[in-house]
Amino acid sequence: MTTLPNLEDMPNVVLSNIFEKTGISGILKFRKVSRSFREFLEVSPMNSGIIQMNFSVFRDLISLKFYEKDSENLEISGIQYSKSGENNCEIRYGNSGKALKDSEYSNRFFEDLKIILTYQKSIINILQFVCPVPFFISNYQEFVRKFQKTLENFKLKVKIFHMQHSNFEDIFGILKNLDSREIEEISIFSMTAEQSNNKEIDNWVNLDQWKMAKRLKIRNVSMDQSIIDFLHFEEVHIELRTISANDMILVAQKFLTSPIPKDYCIEYLDFPDESKFSDFLGPQNVVNEENSAKIVFQSTEDENYLRFCRCFLANVEENS
Amino acid sequence: MSSTEQGTSSAAPAEPTTAPESAAAPEVPESFYYVHGKDKVVHKVSAGALQHSALIHGMISNLGYTEEQAKANPFPFENIDGDILQMVVDWCNQHKGKPTPPEDTNLPKQKEKLFDLVLAVNYLEIKELLTYCCKQVAMMVKGKSPEEIREIWMIPTDAEDEAAEKEAKKRAGKEAAGETAAAAGDAK
Numbered sequence: 001m002t003t004l005p006n007l008e009d010m011p012n013v014v015l016s017n018i019f020e021k022t023g024i025s026g027i028l029k030f031r032k033v034s035r036s037f038r039e040f041l042e043v044s045p046m047n048s049g050i051i052q053m054n055f056s057v058f059r060d061l062i063s064l065k066f067y068e069k070d071s072e073n074l075e076i077s078g079i080q081y082s083k084s085g086e087n088n089c090e091i092r093y094g095n096s097g098k099a100l101k102d103s104e105y106s107n108r109f110f111e112d113l114k115i116i117l118t119y120q121k122s123i124i125n126i127l128q129f130v131c132p133v134p135f136f137i138s139n140y141q142e143f144v145r146k147f148q149k150t151l152e153n154f155k156l157k158v159k160i161f162h163m164q165h166s167n168f169e170d171i172f173g174i175l176k177n178l179d180s181r182e183i184e185e186i187s188i189f190s191m192t193a194e195q196s197n198n199k200e201i202d203n204w205v206n207l208d209q210w211k212m213a214k215r216l217k218i219r220n221v222s223m224d225q226s227i228i229d230f231l232h233f234e235e236v237h238i239e240l241r242t243i244s245a246n247d248m249i250l251v252a253q254k255f256l257t258s259p260i261p262k263d264y265c266i267e268y269l270d271f272p273d274e275s276k277f278s279d280f281l282g283p284q285n286v287v288n289e290e291n292s293a294k295i296v297f298q299s300t301e302d303e304n305y306l307r308f309c310r311c312f313l314a315n316v317e318e319n320s
Numbered sequence: 321m322s323s324t325e326q327g328t329s330s331a332a333p334a335e336p337t338t339a340p341e342s343a344a345a346p347e348v349p350e351s352f353y354y355v356h357g358k359d360k361v362v363h364k365v366s367a368g369a370l371q372h373s374a375l376i377h378g379m380i381s382n383l384g385y386t387e388e389q390a391k392a393n394p395f396p397f398e399n400i401d402g403d404i405l406q407m408v409v410d411w412c413n414q415h416k417g418k419p420t421p422p423e424d425t426n427l428p429k430q431k432e433k434l435f436d437l438v439l440a441v442n443y444l445e446i447k448e449l450l451t452y453c454c455k456q457v458a459m460m461v462k463g464k465s466p467e468e469i470r471e472i473w474m475i476p477t478d479a480e481d482e483a484a485e486k487e488a489k490k491r492a493g494k495e496a497a498g499e500t501a502a503a504a505g506d507a508k
Contacts, residue, residue, distance in 0.1 A: 007475060034478060
C-alpha cells in the first residue's frame with residue numbers, strides 16, 4: 001500500500017490496544033496530539049494499569065510519580081507541577097518541560113489527576129501521600145482538601161494506603177473514597193506529634209474501609225482510643241495514651257482463641273494496672289528484653305505475636 | 321503482562337487438539353490450507369499454524385476440506401498486500417503450537433509496513449501478534465512530544481482539522497444552496 005499511515009485511521013480496538021501499552025503517560029500525551037484522539041480517549045474504557053502512585057507536596061510544587069508495569073518491566077515516570085513567577089506554571093515531564101502563562105499549577109495538576117484517575121481501572125498496590133518539607137510551609141492541607149474532592153467521583157481500588165498527615169481529618173476524606181473491598185493496609189504517619197482533634201478516629205471505626213483492612217499502622221501520634229476498636233486487624237502498630245489490664249486481657253485472649261491477630265505492637269504512655277496483666281499472662285509468657293524495655297508475649301502458635309513497647313513514648317516526650 | 325496472559329490462554333487450546341492427535345494417531349498427516357493476498361501468490365499453511373488467526377481458524381474448523389479441495393479453494397485476502405501476508409504466514413509458522421514469548425523484536429521498524437501489518441493482523445484476528453505490533457507502535461511514540469507524534473503519524477493539528485471541517489461545511493453549504501437554487505429553478 002502506498003498511502004502514508006495516519007494513526008487516527010486505525011480501528012478502535014487497535015487504538016485501545018496501543019494506548020494500553022503506552023500507559024498513562026502516553027494517554028496524557030495523545031490527548032494533546034489531536035481532537036479525535038481526545039474524543040476517542042474520552043469514550044473508551046481502557047485501563048492505564050498504574051500499580052503505584054506517589055504524591056509529594058512541597059511549597060508551590062506538586063510531584064506525581066507513577067509506577068507502571070508492562071509485560072515485564074517496571075516503569076517509573078513522573079510529572080512535576082510548580083508555580084513559576086506570579087501567575088505562571090511550569091510542568092515538567094521527564095526531560096522536557098513546558099511553561100504555561102496565566103495558569104495555576106495546582107489547577108493544572110488536578111485537571112490531569114482527573115484524567116489519570118479516569119483510566120485507572122485496576123488495583124493500585126500503593127497509594128502514597130508525603131510532604132517532604134515542614135507541612136506548615138507547604139500547601140499540603142489545601143492539596144489534601146482538593147484531592148478529597150476529586151476522589152469523590154472515583155472509587156479508587158487501593159491495597160496499601162500510606163499517608164503523612166497533620167490531622168486525622170486529612171485522612172478520613174481520602175480513606176472513605178477508596179474501594180473498601182480492596183484495602184489491605186492503612187499506614188499513616190503524623191507530622192505533628194500532638195493532635196488536638198484526636199476524636200476524628202471515632203468516625204473511622206464505622207467506615208467499611210476500616211473494617212475491611214487487615215493491617216493498621218498509626219505512627220507518631222498517641223490516641224485515646226480503646227484497644228477494642230483494633231481487634232479485627234491482623235497487624236497493628238499503634239500508640240495509645242492509656243491501656244488497661246482488662247482491655248489487654250481481651251487482646252491476649254483474642255490471640256489465643258482466634259487466628260486473625262498475628263502481630264500487634266502497642267506502644268503506650270500509661271498502664272496503671274500492668275501487674276494484673278502480667279499475672280494473667282504468667283511468667284512463662286513475659287519476656288523482659290534488655291534495653292528495649294519490651295514485654296513480649298508469645299502465644300503457642302508461632303505466627304501469633306504480641307509485643308508491648310513500654311515506656312517508649314514517655315521517653316520520647318521527656319527527650320523532646 | 322497482557323501479552324503473556326494472552327500467550328498462554330491462546331496457546332493452551334492449541335495443545336489438546338494437536339497433542340492427542342500426535343499421541344494417539346501419529347500416522348495422520350497434518351492438514352494444510354492455502355491463502356493468498358492481493359498479489360495472488362498462494363501460501364500453503366498448516367492448520368496448526370493457522371490456529372493463531374481466529375478468523376481463519378473459524379473458517380476452516382467446520383469445512384472438512386480434503387487436500388485437493390483446500391488446494392483448489394485458497395482463501396483470498398484481497399485487502400492484504402502480498403509481502404504483509406508473507407510476514408503473517410512466516411510468523412504463524414514460526415510460532416506454530418508454541419507458547420508465544422513476551423517480546424517479539426522481528427517486527428518491521430518501518431512505520432508504513434508496521435501500519436499495514438497492524439491492519440492485516442487485526443483483520444485476521446491474530447491476538448498475540450497484534451499485541452506485539454501495538455507494543456511496537458507504543459515504543460515508537462515513547463519519548464516523543466505530541467508535535468513529533470503528529471509528524472510521524474501524519475496527524476493533522478486541531479487547527480488544520482478545524483480548517484478542513486470548515487471547508488467541508490462550506491462546500492456542503494454551497495451544494496445545499498445550489499440544490500435549493502436548482503430546486504427553486506425547477507419549481508419555476
